[in-house]
Amino acid sequence: MRFSADEWLALHELHAEYAAVLDARELDRWPALFTEACSYKLQSRENHDRGLPLCILHLDSRAMLHDRVYGARETIYHDPYVQRHVGGPPRLLAREPGEPGDTLVTETPVIVVRTKRDAMPEILVAGRYLDRVVPTADGLRFAQRWLIFDNDLLANSIVDPA
């Protein structure tokens, strides 16, 4: 199962925008990359593979994403850090026909590197995104973005979305 060239370019535009927004910590722009009803999840591979519900974060509307941004910005005290997302090529798992265009079900490997002040970069998360991407009037958006991380141990709590 293969992307068309147009899908490839549009999907990478979305992926690159997503990474850039988080890596620049422009969190206010993060929710706009999702559809109004959506599913954002941050879950360990172990729980995902066993079908267990427990996860670090589960947000299911754009309003909840905004709320999380507010929380990360205003209410959580933490050691400052910046993120850097680097990913592998996406893989098309399924294509669901629809209007105005197909929904793309994809899987994309990712590592998130975290850098704190006066410290060397370290890998915060290794894992993969499980996404459902849909066409909207504003371009492709995430109806689902789940980050399933390999590491059951997390280096301190994750504050920003990843």
Next chain:
Amino acid sequence: MRFSADEWLALHELHAEYAAVLDARELDRWPALFTEACSYKLQSRENHDRGLPLCILHLDSRAMLHDRVYGARETIYHDPYVQRHVGGPPRLLAREPGEPGDTLVTETPVIVVRTKRDAMPEILVAGRYLDRVVPTADGLRFAQRWLIFDNDLLANSIVDPA
């Protein structure tokens, strides 16, 4: 020398499938990504650059790949870990005309991140793939995939193919 858009999409489909199979530890699906006669090698950069034959692993048929999978699964006792492959863009080194299609000789940078239980992710391998990719009735397949790793020191023996 440049890929066509079709080659780019087909090659990334193969690369993404390869990474997904190993990262999900679905090792039984690994040999099917190679041609029947093939060359899989895991070799240090130092030995590769000097033309020395010594390498960690050298398998030259799909049957040997199956044998290695059996070994990794059934006979080797080791501390469990999972892999995550993240790569840079492939580079076209040569194109060899043929039927039903050209053989693509490519080079692709890669890092393999390893995560053990209750531990943070760490870089297991940094290096590059040297591949020969050929069209078959089932799509593109590896006639050659050599992982040339930069690190002459390896964090314990590598058990799974990488």
Next chain:
Amino acid sequence: MRFSADEWLALHELHAEYAAVLDARELDRWPALFTEACSYKLQSRENHDRGLPLCILHLDSRAMLHDRVYGARETIYHDPYVQRHVGGPPRLLAREPGEPGDTLVTETPVIVVRTKRDAMPEILVAGRYLDRVVPTADGLRFAQRWLIFDNDLLANSIVDPA
């Protein structure tokens, strides 16, 4: 804002070549990837974001790039290491119409992994490239390549260009 398929392929050819040249330490081939007048900068994110001029390295002609290569090769004594560049998808920030083709202003996340002899790979730099890429008779070339790195701490001085 989106790349055309041709731009995507041409840009990745340049990116892959750039990484391959540095990772193979074929430094003599590095300046040829830039235009005659050019800007190469290695700067911390903190200084870049504040508009401060201080940076690790700033070279603004191909001749200066050659000079730096000579320096890295002949005059600096250092613990040998090799690099491995792995990047995310590029993002098109602006397109400036021109002849014989548009200038592409892009941003690309990158991590550079460094491996020393008898040591495991480690992340040397996490950051992003801020590029201006222009068409020339020899294909796309960098009129600007700035590596803005997240880590204000650097693991020893960087010797080779990155």
